[in-house]
């Protein structure tokens with residue numbers, strides 16, 4: 332559908348933009364709206380859907396499942412057009428639970444494979460065991476490929492030192508214009524990063540709220556005739572090694588985000604550079620942020 336893609340290590344392509352689903356599937360009276368928002372995203376042209384067994388304790392996966400089912404039934408997409416990402420809780424990411432966890436995610440989503448399965452964050456189960464299980468899931472065709480999330484430099488180094496650790500295709504980390512820790516070192520691993528909270532959760536997780544009064548952002552919002560959130564998202568989207576997954580349940584916001592992810596609103600190289608200068612990545616490495 333014309334959305335940019337990034338090539339992963341295994342040669343496959345992943346859409347550069349998608350949607351998130353955190354906090355979906357939690358409230359009974361909001362589920363219909365949430366299903367509609369995912370359906371609308373697919374209708375707009377979004378193919379990558381990011382979810383997790385954690386979100387709404389499976390509720391978000393059910394929401395995604397309903398939206399997918401509707402989109403497939405209505406002939407908008409086929410399963411193979413979609414790129415479904417889910418995540419396993421760290422405490423389930425070992426031989427004892429991961430196979431059941433994955434099966435339950437598949438059931439809730441109503442699909443027979445995931446395009447990408449991520450370890451949500453590091454827990455106490457040895458990485459070697461998680462990698463072994465991920466590889467087994469690939470062999471069993473339950474997942475196409477696997478990755479990690481919230482992994483900082485030391486975690487990546489350890490991962491890459493264990494058997495098959497190099498098969499990790501993505502690291503999903505917090506990244507937005509005012510939190511660019513991943514740019515300092517993590518990006519150098521050459522494993523694409525999936526930027527979560529690219530809108531800084533509508534600004535709720537930025538300590539310095541002056542970003543919303545920043546003259547450059549306001550100037551660019553006027554220049555591109557868009558919102559400041561679109562400028563924030565467009566900056567993340569302009570970064571070559573990043574995939575991003577903004578979340579919204581409002582049609583207006585979904586359309587705004589889609590305009591950025593589909594490059595209808597695209598920052599010039601010069602404007603990306605100006606934003607880069609205004610919101611630089613740390614020169615000395617700082618730990619990645621996590622929420």
Ligand SMILES: NC(=O)c1ccc[n+]([C@@H]2O[C@H](COP(=O)([O-])OP(=O)(O)OC[C@H]3O[C@@H](n4cnc5c(N)ncnc54)[C@H](OP(=O)(O)O)[C@@H]3O)[C@@H](O)[C@H]2O)c1
Nearest residue numbers: 351352353527528529530531532533560577578579580584
């Ligand atoms: N791996 C991890 O540990 C991890 C952690 C956090 C998130 N994630 C994933 O990343 C996804 C995205 O991150 P996120 O949900 O934390 O935050 P986000 O995408 O940065 O922001 C979501 C918030 O921004 C609002 N919003 C969305 N588009 C907007 C727009 N164009 N203009 C104004 N407001 C807008 C949404 O409200 P409305 O719904 O009202 O539009 C919502 O409150 C998650 O949903 C999840 O899938 C992963």
